[in-house]
Amino acid sequence: RKEVEQDPGPFNVPEGATVAFNCTYSNSASQSFFWYRQDCRKEPKLLMSVYSSGNEDGRFTAQLNRASQYISLLIRDSKLSDSATYLCVVCSNQAGTALIFGKGTTLSVSS
């Protein structure tokens, strides 16, 4: 079983749609959680950290459920510029501070 699992998609949505991505992780000792965004042939960039209390940054809302080992990302009012791959990332204590990435979920927003 992969440490971090995501539905690879692609998710094809029209502008203005709300879309949700889910992710599960296997290591219950994981301490830190993130969503990274990666554009085609570019490096990953931190989108937001994920906290148990849930956190929101503009149109983006992230949620963590430690009991279910489940992470989510909600994007409201999708823009064309949101088209990218979204990587679910866990910081695994077993590998020091190495980040453990999911395969990514591809989002395509069309006009």
Added chain:
Amino acid sequence: GAGVSQTPSNKVTEKGKYVELRCDPISGHTALYWYRQSLGQGPEFLIYFQGTGAADDSGLPNDRFFAVRPEGSVSTLKIQRTERGDSAVYLCASSPTVSTDTQYFGPGTRLTVL
């Protein structure tokens, strides 16, 4: 300020050759990480440095891979006797300290082994 830089941006080599990939972290960042990203996959951890020492090299796939950071700044990832399966994007990231979660990634080196 300047971000993480990596050179070369692209490297094409033949099977069996030796390659070196360079990473310049953000100035002052003590922690440096190497990851490898194959097509359609997320990045996979290779090794990380705290200062000059390799604190965790558990992700290196085999002894053909080696990395150094002799002065605690620039790092070089070295691959001996390259194989076609080594073809991937090699990403470097840095963070201010090991205890800082946020890692800043460089643009990567795309390695193609023919």
